[in-house]
Amino acid sequence: MLTAGPSKIARLVKGVAVVFNVEKCKVMHIGGTNQNYRYHINQKELEVVEEKKDLGVLITYDLKASQQCTAACNKANRVLRMMNRTVVYKSKKVLLNLYKSSVRPRVEYCTPLWSPCYQKDKTLIGRPL
Numbered sequence: 001m002l003t004a005g006p007s008k009i010a011r012l013v014k015g016v017a018v019v020f021n022v023e024k025c026k027v028m029h030i031g032g033t034n035q036n037y038r039y040h041i042n043q044k045e046l047e048v049v050e051e052k053k054d055l056g057v058l059i060t061y062d063l064k065a066s067q068q069c070t071a072a073c074n075k076a077n078r079v080l081r082m083m084n085r086t087v088v089y090k091s092k093k094v095l096l097n098l099y100k101s102s103v104r105p106r107v108e109y110c111t112p113l114w115s116p117c118y119q120k121d122k123t124l125i126g127r128p129l
Contacts, residue, residue: 020041022041022042022044022046025041025046025047026046026047026048026049026052027039027046027047027048027049028048028049028050028051028052028059028061029048029061030061030062030063036048051067055110056109056110057109057110058071066120072106072107072109073107075106076103076104076106076107079102079103079106080099080103083095083098083102083103
């Protein structure tokens with residue numbers, strides 16, 4: 001029975017003497033046929049969320065990557081604007097090295113995980129920043 005899962009985890013962790021912070025636990029119901037059960041740990045109901053950020057990747061209840069693509073492009077654009085304001089010597093070589101080391105990693109971080117599947121997301125990621 002799936003609804004007993006969180007309580008079992010809490011009992012197992014208690015036996016190992018590890019602190020288990022119930023306030024940080026969240027539930028995300030994924031899928032259209034999900035019955036949206038309420039989950040409890042130590043008689044406390046877990047909060048239901050529609051999106052959660054973990055290791056810098058935004059995961060939504062519908063598992064679409066649109067918000068993650070937008071967030072990644074916004075971060076990259078902020079870095080580009082900061083470079084434009086602060087870099088004095090703007091040779092092609094310097095800008096290319098800055099782009100490869102500072103901007104591109106922000107767009108490509110965990111891309112295999114949240115791989116964009118919609119054309120609008122692909123053009124957003126692929127357009128020149």
